[in-house]
Amino acid sequence: MFRLIHCGRVGLRLGGLNFNRVFVEMQRSCTSLARSLGRTRGFCTSKNSDKIVASMLFERLPIVIPKINPFVYVFQEFSFRWRQQYRRAYPDEFLKKSDARGKGEYQIDYKPAPRITEADETNDRRSLQRALDRRLYLLIYGTTDGASSEKPVWHFPEKVYGSEETLRKCAESALESVIGDLSHTYFVGNAPMGHMVIQPAENEKDLLSLKRFFFKSQVIATSKFKIEKCEDFVWVTKDELLEYFPEQGEFLNKMIIS
Known part of the structure; x- marks a missing residue:
């Protein structure tokens, strides 16, 4: 256990340690190391050779959109037909309304660009x-x-x-x-x-x-x-x-x- 000894101008002392002096010494060591590395290692992207x-x-x-792979197309067809047997059955009136959608005078014939x-x-x-x-x-x-x-x-x-x-x-x-x-x-x-x-x-x-x-x-x-x-x-x-x-x-x- 550290024991508080003194706290004044000299700095905080815990168990005989002066943390101000420790910090200064660490700062000097880091500065010296940085200068040493700066002399021995510079920025370099590659060797001279x-x-x-x-x-x-x-x-x-x-x-x-790329063409679908034939195997993927067959799987998608099978998956769609499999889901159809479990789909919800809608009234015929509703389906007829959806079929008649888009048949007015405003309909525009669309011709896709060739691949x-x-x-x-x-x-x-x-x-x-x-x-x-x-x-x-x-x-x-x-x-x-x-x-x-x-x-x-x-x-x-x-x-x-x-x-x-x-x-x-x-x-x-x-x-x-x-x-x-x-x-x-x-x-x-x-x-x-x-x-x-x-x-x-x-x-x-x-x-x-x-x-x-x-x-x-x-x-x-x-x-x-x-x-x-x-x-x-x-x-x-x-x-x-x-x-x-x-x-x-x-x-x-x-x-x-x-």
């Missing part, structure tokens, strides 16, 4: 008006800092991380350099959705290893972008995306859920 690249997965969400568009029929992968029930992803063709050579390749919009405040700012800058305006985009979160490390080949030992961080952004309220600073571009589904990166198929399958 790594090149960091921010890559943008630019996505267009489905516009129409298959002209871009689907011509396989125009530069159009956003295709694969309306699937997610589309933007790929551009040209030179990139993330590649080991200066030859043009298919890649996501990306940029080497340099003086930007954050890695996401770097990804935003990469996408802005391609589409020019970010007013019709929505960035999903501040953290990357995926990460991969690419080591240099045996004959490229002088090159740096590459760390690529993937961020996601989505198309908002538009059906066309003015794609610049590249030789070509395509909007492709996940299955078509794997045709351009067959060696990274396993990684993309895990990262992209669609």
